[in-house]
Amino acid sequence: MITAHIGGKFVLVCTYETKGFLYNKKYWCRGDSRNTCEILVDSDGVTKNTRRAQIMDNGRRGLFVIVSDLQFDDAGVYWVGIDKIYADIMTKINVVITEVPVSKPRLWPSSSLVDRATCWGQPVTVRCGSTSGTAVRYAWYRNAQHDDVLLHHSSELLLHCGAVVEDGDYYCVASNDASSQRSDVLSVQVLMPTDSSCIYVINMQGQSIYDCADRMSTTTVKPPPPPTTCQTTVKIYSDTTNQSLQLNQTTHEDQFFSRTWTGMSFWYTLLRWGCFLTLLAYLCIFIKCTEAMQKRARRRRKVRFRQRHHLPH
Missing domain, CATH: 2.60.40.10 (Immunoglobulins)
Structure with missing residues (x-):
């Protein structure tokens, strides 16, 4: 049995006794019975080629049957045969044509x-x-x-x-x-x-x-209704001034934290540049100090040289 996908092809490889049947005609035929099957293509090229089916006899390498561009009506019973006096040598092949498997969607x-x-x-x-x-x-x-x-x-x-x-x-x-x-x-x-x-x-x-x-x-969902207990109502009327002050303080605090977080990137950038300029200033001072020390060392060497050789200043 051969199972192949629609639109694809299959290659059937057969072996036979080359000593006795090398020069015999080989064929590919279709039909339920070996006696009435219709020959589609043979190795002598006498039968009309269907263009989609071909048979090649390569001797010891084997007998090849190739069928391409498969369609659903290609499914059925086929035979591979070797022409022989009195009774051909035939092998039955069942061909099944299926859809192409789907890939992961x-x-x-x-x-x-x-x-x-x-x-x-x-x-x-x-x-x-x-x-x-x-x-x-x-x-x-x-x-x-x-x-x-x-x-x-x-x-x-x-x-x-x-x-x-x-x-x-x-x-x-x-x-x-x-x-x-x-x-x-x-x-x-x-x-x-x-x-x-x-x-x-x-x-x-x-x-x-x-x-x-x-x-x-920013949704327009209505807020839940305020509580209506007596204790809460008394606090609202008695501490109106305090609640107003607390509300203002909370508002100012929220604005302060909002401005603080908003300006965080600005202060971080300023800090980075300040550190860089400070390091640059220290480097310049170090270079100046090094040059001054070298000049003093040269002057001392000159004075010692003159003192040793009694040279005038």
Whole structure:
């Protein structure tokens, strides 16, 4: 039996007794019965070549049958035969043609996730595709606690506020009659549900990671109502002045820390340049001092020389 993919080819290598059948005609024929099969190609070249099938007799190296550009209707029963008086020598071959196996599907968004459209609740389409495979079928699944849920049969998954009501993982399956492959997991994190402002984040392999921190800080969600206990109400009326002062102090402190962190890079740069200039100044002073010491040493040597030889100044 030979199993090959559609559009591909196969090479069949046969051996035989070259002493007795080297000069006999060899052939490749198709049919369920050895007596009624149709010869497609032979080694003498008398039978019309099908262009996709050929047979070559290389003697001791073997008998080669090559069939290319395979189609589904090429599947069936074939025979390799050696022409012989009274009864040919024949071997039965079953050929099975299958789809090309699918490769692992890849996921990519229709628009770049760097634009962070999901932070504003906008829909995003994620596509699934395999680089190899014939007659590929795609299906999207969502991970559940006990079993995975089939969403739909399609190569695209539309994520929007109505679909992502909670955190979840999604994946795509590419399959055909030959094989099946599963994609990497796509994770969706819901930061704010649909009834509020619909903010969610998509994380998938090969895409940049992003967040919606600025969107969360500027969302228009209503704050929770103030407490209504008697104790809290009394404090509000009795300490209004103190609370106002504390609020102002907190505001000033927040502004101070904000300015401090904002100017951190400026002071860090200034510190680096200050250290550099200080080292440069120390280096200049060291060089000047060294030169002055050398001059003094030369003067002392001159004075000692004159004193030894009684030379006038």
